Amino acid sequence: xxxKRFTFFGGKGGTGKTTSSSAYALHLARSGVRTLAVxxxxxxxxxxxxxxxxxxxxxxxxxxxWAIEIDAGLEAQKYMEGVKEQMRRIVSPAIVAxxxxxxxxxxxSPGAEESAIFDCFVDLMExxxxxxxxxxxxxxPTGHTLRLLTLPEVLGVWMEHLLEKRNKAMDMMKMAAxxxxxxxxxxxxxxxxxxxxxxxxxxxxxxxxLTDQDLTTFHFVLNAEKLAVLExxxxxxxxxxxxxxxxxxxVNRVLPPETGPFFANRRRQQAGYLEQIRAEFGKYGVVEVxxxxxxxxxxxxxxxxxxxxxxxxxxx
Numbered sequence: 001x002x003x004k005r006f007t008f009f010g011g012k013g014g015t016g017k018t019t020s021s022s023a024y025a026l027h028l029a030r031s032g033v034r035t036l037a038v039x040x041x042x043x044x045x046x047x048x049x050x051x052x053x054x055x056x057x058x059x060x061x062x063x064x065x066w067a068i069e070i071d072a073g074l075e076a077q078k079y080m081e082g083v084k085e086q087m088r089r090i091v092s093p094a095i096v097a098x099x100x101x102x103x104x105x106x107x108x109s110p111g112a113e114e115s116a117i118f119d120c121f122v123d124l125m126e127x128x129x130x131x132x133x134x135x136x137x138x139x140x141p142t143g144h145t146l147r148l149l150t151l152p153e154v155l156g157v158w159m160e161h162l163l164e165k166r167n168k169a170m171d172m173m174k175m176a177a178x179x180x181x182x183x184x185x186x187x188x189x190x191x192x193x194x195x196x197x198x199x200x201x202x203x204x205x206x207x208x209x210l211t212d213q214d215l216t217t218f219h220f221v222l223n224a225e226k227l228a229v230l231e232x233x234x235x236x237x238x239x240x241x242x243x244x245x246x247x248x249x250x251v252n253r254v255l256p257p258e259t260g261p262f263f264a265n266r267r268r269q270q271a272g273y274l275e276q277i278r279a280e281f282g283k284y285g286v287v288e289v290x291x292x293x294x295x296x297x298x299x300x301x302x303x304x305x306x307x308x309x310x311x312x313x314x315x316x
Contacts (some may be wrong), residue, residue: 001031001311004217005128006135011221012228013141016252019296020221021138022049025303029065034133037067040117041140044069051298070120116180122206210244224251224273248285256290
């Protein structure tokens with residue numbers, strides 16, 4: 001079978017991302033692929049889908065299948081503690097109190113949780129190939145996910161700017177230290193420059209992984225409805241802009257003919273949107289999953305959906 005090392009499922013909230021990602025992860029695991037299912041959605045429902053207790057630590061669900069729900073708040077706290085520890089080793093003790101005040105503000109600022117989640121999922125991605133053969137990501141609604149996946153590009157540029165500024169500062173310090181031996185010793189191995197360089201390399205590795213079409217693909221999950229189609233159009237364009245591979249789209253909850261005359265008008269509406277989806281996104285592939293007669297909760301229910309998504313292996 002052919003599969004990607006990293007598979008992302010995303011789309012508008014409530015379209016069935018978690019069901020799709022969980023069913024696909026189950027399919028891979030049952031095919032002998034060591035698979036880790038990861039939720040980056042703040043409103044976690046991976047545990048509901050599998051019918052198992054899943055938290056912020058990796059748990060084994062069955063042979064070849066593990067899962068984790070990334071806790072954004074916890075990861076942000078750990079991230080800030082790590083930054084504090086690094087800064088304590090670099091900056092003067094006189095400004096530690098002010099630094100911690102600034103970090104407390106940063107902790108509640110927009111983007112703090114995305115940065116922390118990003119660090120966590122990069123850690124997980126770097127384990128793929130050794131601890132796991134494949135990682136399947138159940139992502140947050142589209143806007144949140146786009147911010148998360150474009151962080152390497154955005155922060156990479158920002159990091160280059162910081163490095164440029166630091167190098168200029170170091171050049172000036174070297175000139176000042178020409179006759180001062182103590183200052184010469186201090187700037188031999190600049191810890192700030194070293195830290196910035198490591199962060200830049202991390203962003204570059206993440207960008208390389210996310211844009212490698214042999215390793216990574218993103219599947220949009222949507223319903224055959226107007227707003228979902230419009231949001232998917234915009235999101236696909238964003239993925240193309242950042243060079244992230246888009247795989248077959250999954251149209252979830254398609255009404256089957258046996259729903260009867262009561263749903264006849266709804267089926268006609270869906271048919272129109274399905275035609276639009278096939279026309280606009282057919283080049284990526286379209287997988288249609290019918291509406292089932294019950295909610296998908298637990299592995300037994302996921303087993304009904306998993307075979308429908310096996311086609312993603314052939315499309316990758």
